[in-house]
Amino acid sequence: MNTQIDPIDGADEQITADMLIEEVSIDGMCGVY
Amino acid sequence: MLDQAWQLSPAVALRPEPFGALAYHFGNRRLTFLRRPELVRVVTALAECDDVRSALLEAGVPEPQWAAYAAALDSLAQADMIRPREGAA
Amino acid sequence: MTTLQNREAAPARPLGGTLIEQFELGLDAPICLTWELTYACNLECAHCLSSSGRRDPRELSTEQCEAVIDELQRMQVFYVNIGGGEPTIRPDFWHLLEYAVNHQVGVKFSTNGVRLDAERAAFLASPACNGYVDVQISLDGATAEVNDYVRGPGSYDTALRALANLQDAGFKDAKISVVCTRQNIGQLDEFKALADRFGATLRLTRLRPSGRGADVWDELHPLPHQQRELYDWLMAHGENVLTGDSFFHLAAFGESLPGLNLCGAGRVVCLIDPIGDVYACPFAIHDNFLAGNLLDEGGFQRVWQTSALFTELRSPQTGGACSSCQFFDSCRGGCMAAKFFTGLPLDGPDPECVQGYGEQALAGPREIPAASQDHSKANPTRNQPVMLTLSRRPDELSLPAAPPVSACAENPLAGFDPASLDTLPGGCGCSAGGTGKACC
Numbered sequence: 001m002n003t004q005i006d007p008i009d010g011a012d013e014q015i016t017a018d019m020l021i022e023e024v025s026i027d028g029m030c031g032v033y
Numbered sequence: 034m035l036d037q038a039w040q041l042s043p044a045v046a047l048r049p050e051p052f053g054a055l056a057y058h059f060g061n062r063r064l065t066f067l068r069r070p071e072l073v074r075v076v077t078a079l080a081e082c083d084d085v086r087s088a089l090l091e092a093g094v095p096e097p098q099w100a101a102y103a104a105a106l107d108s109l110a111q112a113d114m115i116r117p118r119e120g121a122a
Numbered sequence: 123m124t125t126l127q128n129r130e131a132a133p134a135r136p137l138g139g140t141l142i143e144q145f146e147l148g149l150d151a152p153i154c155l156t157w158e159l160t161y162a163c164n165l166e167c168a169h170c171l172s173s174s175g176r177r178d179p180r181e182l183s184t185e186q187c188e189a190v191i192d193e194l195q196r197m198q199v200f201y202v203n204i205g206g207g208e209p210t211i212r213p214d215f216w217h218l219l220e221y222a223v224n225h226q227v228g229v230k231f232s233t234n235g236v237r238l239d240a241e242r243a244a245f246l247a248s249p250a251c252n253g254y255v256d257v258q259i260s261l262d263g264a265t266a267e268v269n270d271y272v273r274g275p276g277s278y279d280t281a282l283r284a285l286a287n288l289q290d291a292g293f294k295d296a297k298i299s300v301v302c303t304r305q306n307i308g309q310l311d312e313f314k315a316l317a318d319r320f321g322a323t324l325r326l327t328r329l330r331p332s333g334r335g336a337d338v339w340d341e342l343h344p345l346p347h348q349q350r351e352l353y354d355w356l357m358a359h360g361e362n363v364l365t366g367d368s369f370f371h372l373a374a375f376g377e378s379l380p381g382l383n384l385c386g387a388g389r390v391v392c393l394i395d396p397i398g399d400v401y402a403c404p405f406a407i408h409d410n411f412l413a414g415n416l417l418d419e420g421g422f423q424r425v426w427q428t429s430a431l432f433t434e435l436r437s438p439q440t441g442g443a444c445s446s447c448q449f450f451d452s453c454r455g456g457c458m459a460a461k462f463f464t465g466l467p468l469d470g471p472d473p474e475c476v477q478g479y480g481e482q483a484l485a486g487p488r489e490i491p492a493a494s495q496d497h498s499k500a501n502p503t504r505n506q507p508v509m510l511t512l513s514r515r516p517d518e519l520s521l522p523a524a525p526p527v528s529a530c531a532e533n534p535l536a537g538f539d540p541a542s543l544d545t546l547p548g549g550c551g552c553s554a555g556g557t558g559k560a561c562c
């Protein structure tokens with residue numbers, strides 16, 4: 001039995017929008033002055 | 034959304050990453066992380082597809098997930114990462 | 123859309139996971155980076171993280187800088203923060219600015235404002251810059267008294283004049299960037315008011331004990347209750363205030379501040395210095411954090427993708443002594459540079475750990491590392507901040523400092539104090555003191 005879940009064929013996988021995109025701030029990573 | 038024609042905004046750079054892609058808007062300086070390669074395929078296909086539905090089909094996104102993808106595209110639209118296309122081909 | 127070449131040597135990367143987890147493993151190109159264009163500066167700020175003042179003769183040429191921009195374009199680095207020293211002092215600065223804009227590299231430049239006259243402001247606001255250019259004015263006091271104490275006489279006026287010129291020219295949304303200190307944390311509301319007055323956005327950042335900052339850190343760094351004050355203020359008023367994610371060590375107070383709360387050094391950001399050296403971050407300009415030089419074969423991409431230092435930083439980091447603390451997940455052990463330059467172990471608490479573990483560590487035995495380099499001016503000018511004139515070494519807090527060594531002093535060891543071997547002397551500000559070399 002193939003226990004690997006192929007994301008493309010996993011049509012029953014519950015996807016929400018926040019699993020797809022995440023916004024970050026360009027100013028939001030430490031190490032730039 | 035599904036029946037509309039969209040495209041990446043001209044001021045946006047899309048940079049592939051192993052885990053998806055980073056999209057940066059040079060105008061409003063917003064930075065978005067596209068977390069799934071499928072979404073990256075959808076966004077890339079938008080400009081060439083008549084509508085979002087075709088782009089989703091082309092990217093191989095299963096139909097039960099279309100609502101989530103449409104919501105994600107909506108967020109991208111709100112950030113002006115993607116824009117409606119005038120007069121689809 | 124360009125694709126980056128595969129690296130055969132890259133270890134397999136687990137897919138999925140949070141954004142933070144992916145970033146901690148590093149990226150094929152930085153998202154943004156700091157590029158110090160020159161070590162020359164018209165000012166002599168007491169806390170300068172790059173110990174700037176004198177131009178290094180090995181500074182990259184205009185052509186070499188253009189080649190760097192070309193490479194950043196190929197790698198799709200989204201934007202660079204161009205600083206220094208004072209970048210606008212380079213005669214080719216405005217050319218390089220346009221070059222970057224025309225090669226899809228966004229630029230924010232950090233400046234003390236000295237060259238931002240009405241004409242330059244008009245240029246920045248013009249279609250030639252096309253919204254790809256951001257301007258960040260450094261200011262460390264909401265009043266001239268507080269600001270000039272660390273940045274030098276007249277520096278406050280210069281900054282405000284630049285802000286006014288930008289505003290008058292129609293430039294939108296300049297940044298005012300503040301380094302938070304013991305002396306200015308009480309002025310947060312006033313800083314916000316200044317930003318509002320000039321149509322600018324306020325940016326508050328952390329003082330690191332880097333560069334000349336090492337000498338003044340004991341006197342300038344915020345006290346524990348001030349860190350709390352800053353945190354509370356940011357939570358209450360910080361909606362439109364940027365921080366460059368520099369306060370992620372404060373996450374241990376409770377809720378995290380906006381930002382990745384992640385040390386980006388060598389993973390999503392880095393520093394390119396005026397001679398092409400690549401460091402993990404601008405607060406870590408020291409041999410220990412030097413990854414390589416972009417003039418070597420393979421250029422910047424080779425250094426970024428394959429240097430031993432960056433590979434090490436991208437490997438999973440253990441928390442060391444901090445991992446048993448309940449707040450480790452939020453603060454991640456704090457700032458690597460802050461620990462290094464206060465002589466604390468990198469796998470232990472941040473010197474400003476809000477739980478107090480840093481204070482404990484500071485009280486114990488430690489050795490402050492000697493500076494790898496110093497580009498400070500050989501002789502103080504009229505711009506020298508009062509703080510340096512009155513500078514006292516931490517172990518002599520109750521004694522007045524000797525006056526600066528005269529530039530005419532003939533004895534090459536004038537001002538040299540054998541006890542200062544581990545720290546830079548405040549005296550004449552030149553690099554010779556403490557090394558036994560002749561005062562230049």
